[in-house]
Amino acid sequence: xxxxxxxxxxxxxxxxxxxxxxxxxxxxxxxxxxxxxxxxxxxxxxxxxxxxxxxxxxxxxxxxxxxxxxxxxxxxxxxxxxxxxxxxxxxxxxxxxxxxxxxxxxxxxxxxxxxxxxxxxxxxxxxxxxxxxxxxxxxxxxxxxxxxxxxxxxxxxxxxxxxxxxxxxxxxxxxxxxxxxxxxxxxxxxxxxxxxxxxxxxxxxxxxxxxxxxxxxxxxxxxxxxxxxxxxxxxxxxxxxxxxxxxxxxxxxxxxxxxxxxxxxxxxxxxxxxxxxxxxxxxxxxxxxxxxxxxxxxxxxxxxxxxxxxxx
Numbered sequence: 001x002x003x004x005x006x007x008x009x010x011x012x013x014x015x016x017x018x019x020x021x022x023x024x025x026x027x028x029x030x031x032x033x034x035x036x037x038x039x040x041x042x043x044x045x046x047x048x049x050x051x052x053x054x055x056x057x058x059x060x061x062x063x064x065x066x067x068x069x070x071x072x073x074x075x076x077x078x079x080x081x082x083x084x085x086x087x088x089x090x091x092x093x094x095x096x097x098x099x100x101x102x103x104x105x106x107x108x109x110x111x112x113x114x115x116x117x118x119x120x121x122x123x124x125x126x127x128x129x130x131x132x133x134x135x136x137x138x139x140x141x142x143x144x145x146x147x148x149x150x151x152x153x154x155x156x157x158x159x160x161x162x163x164x165x166x167x168x169x170x171x172x173x174x175x176x177x178x179x180x181x182x183x184x185x186x187x188x189x190x191x192x193x194x195x196x197x198x199x200x201x202x203x204x205x206x207x208x209x210x211x212x213x214x215x216x217x218x219x220x221x222x223x224x225x226x227x228x229x230x231x232x233x234x235x236x237x238x239x240x241x242x243x244x245x246x247x248x249x250x251x252x253x254x255x256x257x258x259x260x261x262x263x264x265x266x267x268x269x270x271x272x273x274x275x276x277x278x279x280x281x282x283x284x285x286x287x288x289x290x291x292x293x294x295x296x297x298x299x300x301x302x303x304x305x306x307x308x309x310x311x312x
Contacts, residue, residue: 002088004189005095005307006104008033008278009196010271012206014289014296016047018196019097020055021300026095026307029058029087031080033098033107036240038076039067041229044214044222045242058087067226067237077106101277102152108193109185122169126162141165148176152277154270156239192307195278196299198289207267211242215260220246241267 005028007019023030032038036046040063048062060083065071080096084107087094096104105111130138135155142161143150149164167175198206223246231238233247242263249259278284285306292298 001188001190003093004084004108004187004191005093006033006108006191006193007095007097007196008099008101008104008194010203010274011099011267012047012210012271013196013198013203014206015097015099015196016049016053018296018299019095020053020057021296022303023057023093023095024055025300025304026093027091028093028095029060029083029090030054031060031083031087031094031096032062033076033080033096033100033103034062035071035076035100035103036237037062037098038065038071039063039237040065041226042067042222042237042240042243044217044219045240045246047210047214067229067231068235070236072236073103073106076100076103077111080107099274101274101281104193105179105281108187108189108191110188111179111185123162123166126165130158130162135161138162138165146174146176149174151273152176154273156244159236190310191283192303192310193281193284194287194303195284196287196289197275202290203271204268207271208264211260211264211267214242220249220256223247223250241270 005022005026007015007022009015019030022028034046036042037048038061039046042048049059061076061079064079080103084094096107098104126138129141135158138158138161139150139153139155142153142164145168146164153160153164155161164175167173167178171178197203219242223243226238226243227247227250233239233244238244238247245254245259245262245266248254249256254262287299287302289299292302
């Protein structure tokens with residue numbers, strides 16, 4: 001089995017910088033597992049890595065879609081597998097770095113997704129509920145049918161909520177259980193699944209600081225420009241943290257102060273859900289920054305030691 005390294009963790013924990021150091025140390029190339037960094041023109045709100053920060057390490061799956069184009073886990077899986085094959089062809093090691101656990105899981109275990117036309121009448125019924133009663137009502141329906149999926153899917157991600165409800169309606173089986181069965185598949189890779197984490201209070205402080213920095217860098221102007229390009233709130237890209245809230249401010253639904261408060265609050269909630277996801281995964285190797293005295297070199301050395309032991 002060919003090698004694959006995963007470096008993930010909650011938002012703002014410091015994955016990007018460490019992934020560059022790790023890739024340099026092992027002869028790696030990086031595949032981004034961030035569902036929002038795939039979109040062009042969306043740089044500030046996604047904390048997208050800049051070219052100079054890449055330190056000449058090749059990066060894949062960044063800026064590969066326009067904000068009005070759809071991108072989903074099936075497309076990610078296809079694109080990531082192509083990148084992995086390309087990296088292996090150069091005898092380098094692919095490093096999947098990012099915080100979208102569902103995307104990582106799909107590639108790591110080569111998960112197959114059910115493709116069907118669904119029940120158009122039921123989907124229409126769900127879309128009517130969404131339009132009339134909002135995201136939260138739909139999400140509460142999912143929580144009754146499939147609590148684990150409700151924990152994993154944000155209420156704002158109406159498309160995935162509807163898909164999970166559809167799957168339950170069609171099969172009588174919770175899609176979360178289906179995903180567990182798929183996850184039990186053996187990975188085709190010789191992998192290390194590193195999860196970087198930190199004490200909750202430190203992580204939340206970093207999130208708040210990051211949001212403040214995004215505002216200073218011009219997140220409002222970035223969203224205004226996206227609106228001028230034709231982006232609207234029903235687009236998947238505009239459901240991203242930071243973009244949805246700033247859109248509400250631009251459209252006069254809240255003050256800027258309220259929008260910033262919501263971004264910070266919802267990002268903290270998102271980080272908590274990410275950690276819950278990774279705790280459910282198998283074969284995960286945790287790296288708590290506080291246990292390594294917040295020294296990246298110590299963390300990197302331990303990761304390298306484990307990778308070397310596996311290859312010996």
